[in-house]
Amino acid sequence: MTTQKNQVLALSSAILLAAGCSPEPDMPPSSNINDYRGSASITQGIAKTVETNLFECKNGRSRVAGIGEITDTEGKVWTVPAKNNFVTAPKAVDLYEECANITPKSLADVNEDSVPVAVIDPDGEEVTGYIFADNYFELYINGTLVAVDTVPFTPFNSSIVKFKVKKPYIIAVKAIDWEENLGLGTEDNRGKAYHPGDGGFIASFSDGTVTNSDWQAQVFYTAPIYDLTCLSEIEGRRLSETCTTEGTDDGQNAYAAHWETPSNWMGKDFDSTSWPQATLYSEDEIGVDNKNAYMNFIEKFSGAGASFIWSTNVVLDNKVLLRYEVK
Numbered sequence: 001m002t003t004q005k006n007q008v009l010a011l012s013s014a015i016l017l018a019a020g021c022s023p024e025p026d027m028p029p030s031s032n033i034n035d036y037r038g039s040a041s042i043t044q045g046i047a048k049t050v051e052t053n054l055f056e057c058k059n060g061r062s063r064v065a066g067i068g069e070i071t072d073t074e075g076k077v078w079t080v081p082a083k084n085n086f087v088t089a090p091k092a093v094d095l096y097e098e099c100a101n102i103t104p105k106s107l108a109d110v111n112e113d114s115v116p117v118a119v120i121d122p123d124g125e126e127v128t129g130y131i132f133a134d135n136y137f138e139l140y141i142n143g144t145l146v147a148v149d150t151v152p153f154t155p156f157n158s159s160i161v162k163f164k165v166k167k168p169y170i171i172a173v174k175a176i177d178w179e180e181n182l183g184l185g186t187e188d189n190r191g192k193a194y195h196p197g198d199g200g201f202i203a204s205f206s207d208g209t210v211t212n213s214d215w216q217a218q219v220f221y222t223a224p225i226y227d228l229t230c231l232s233e234i235e236g237r238r239l240s241e242t243c244t245t246e247g248t249d250d251g252q253n254a255y256a257a258h259w260e261t262p263s264n265w266m267g268k269d270f271d272s273t274s275w276p277q278a279t280l281y282s283e284d285e286i287g288v289d290n291k292n293a294y295m296n297f298i299e300k301f302s303g304a305g306a307s308f309i310w311s312t313n314v315v316l317d318n319k320v321l322l323r324y325e326v327k
Helices: 003-018
Strands: 041-044 048-051 067-071 077-080 093-096 117-119 125-133 136-141 144-148 158-165 169-176 186-189 192-196 201-205 216-225 232-234 237-239 255-258 279-281 308-310 317-326
Touching (some): 117 144, 125 136, 169 201, 201 317, 308 317
Parallel strands (some): 117 158
Antiparallel strands (some): 048 067, 093 158, 136 169, 186 192, 201 308, 216 255, 216 317, 279 308
């Protein structure tokens, strides 16, 4: 959006307020890029599609999982929702995945012995992990990419992985809440063309490790933002808690905040001391009571003591990096 257009929008809002009216909730952004004071790079509007769809559902319906690129005000090009290894990386084994007709009613119907083992340390302990992500994950152990989700967007699936490693070791996860409107962090949902989706990640491992508030979670992509003054940063936390999470039919000019991802963020020696702790979310907040991919194996998720984790905003934060040291 040009500065002139921003000025017109600001003037329109001022006129409405002066008349005792509030701007309609479906109005475009009410601030301009000069209002932002944080460390992120800011983009506005929809991204250019560079990959139409990463995934085709053979036995049902799925949302389109595209990849886009968008340029910020400094000329840097950002990939949205995030750079990923879906095409080239080894895939996790599905616990439940409708598109592949893998729909066991319980863990008893899963052949866990058939899951391949990623060897990090030949003399290490074999660990089995159970994972449910909204929407997509990439799992790293000591910097090695062990497996990625088989479904980038929807329908919701769950996964099982195995790896051999010695303690202590680092679990690192790239978690992505996918988007239908690339660069805007939104999807056509709940009667609105531009409705922000929500994320969530939960996992448990056979060595007793579970997702909880001891994990770290740092956000690297937040959208949609309609008023840049709602963003703040406090002691390493990138906060959007006062930003609206309401859907709209007029969200094509929303802003997005991007932070550069450290190249070695998943490595064992990466210094993540400045990253905030993960925020916990309940099953009701994530909304899993109608998802068989979760409920059919609940004993390996909340039943094992694991909690859903994310950054401080499970709706607007779309790319979140997670880390945890297993001692």
